[in-house]
Amino acid sequence: MRDKHLIEVKESTEEILKGRFLHAFRDHVTLPDGARATREYVRHPGAVMVIPLLTDGQGILRVVLERQFRYPVGQVMIEFPAGKLDPGESVIQCAQRELAEETGYRAQEWARAGVMHPVIAYSTEFIDIWFARDLTLGARQLDNGEFLDVFTATPDELLGWCQSGQVTDAKTLTGALWLQNVLAGKWSLEWQACASATA
Known part of the structure; x- marks a missing residue:
């Protein structure tokens, strides 16, 4: 109870929007001082991000990255492979599936790094962070309407x-x-x- 002076209590909730991707809500809350307020936010099923490590033919470590146009910001962005969880899917299954579908790479070894909450002010989204190594390249299986370039860079280039x-x-x-x-x-x-999980 040491954070009682910070915690807001939900009194009621209403659905604002249910689209194909976004599911938005407005909650009425009581603040720590007893005042009332509203909080609008997006519920999200969660996602994963994969940091794929690849050693090239000269023994130099490289990471696998993507370039993808992101409509809300109107830019082509450099990103690690990532994607949201499907219903009933574990985070490791999602990581394996997204890496294979988006890049064509499959990994023999995996390590969970941690979790991040990218937009805590207005979404429940979390992103589970995974490293992958001992990669083999196969065919990509992009979703319909998904367009992205896959490339590699050294860690120094990325930084x-x-x-x-x-x-x-x-x-x-x-x-x-x-x-x-x-x-x-x-x-x-x-x-x-x-x-x-994609075999």
């Missing part, structure tokens, strides 16, 4: 793009932070072999 503002996607910036600290030996990962 340079983050610094210069070429990469502004929040999940990819968080992934770059994880990548930097893992490669520096400051943050550890527990790798495990995982049978492919």
Whole structure:
């Protein structure tokens, strides 16, 4: 109860919008001082992001990235592979599926890094962060209406793009932070072999 002076209590809720992707609500809440307020937010099923590690023919570590047009911001963005969970799907199954569908890569080893909440002011969305390595390349299986380029970069190149503002996607910036600290030996990962959920 140490945070009681911060917590808002939901009194009622109403659905504002139910679209093909967005599901928005307006809640009426009581504030810690007893005042009333409304909170509008989007419910989201959750998502995953994958940081795929690839060693090229010269033994240089590279990461697999994507370039995709994002309509709300009107820009082609550099991102790590990611996608939302399907109903009944575990986060590791989602990570394996999204990596294979979007990039064609399948990984023999996986490590869960953590979780992030990208837009805490107006969405319940969480993104589970996974690393993948020992990659083999196969065919992509993009969704209908999905268009993206897949490419690789060195960690230094990615970090340079983050610094210069070429990469502004929040999940990819968080992934770059994880990548930097893992490669520096400051943050550890527990790798495990995982049978492919997409096989």
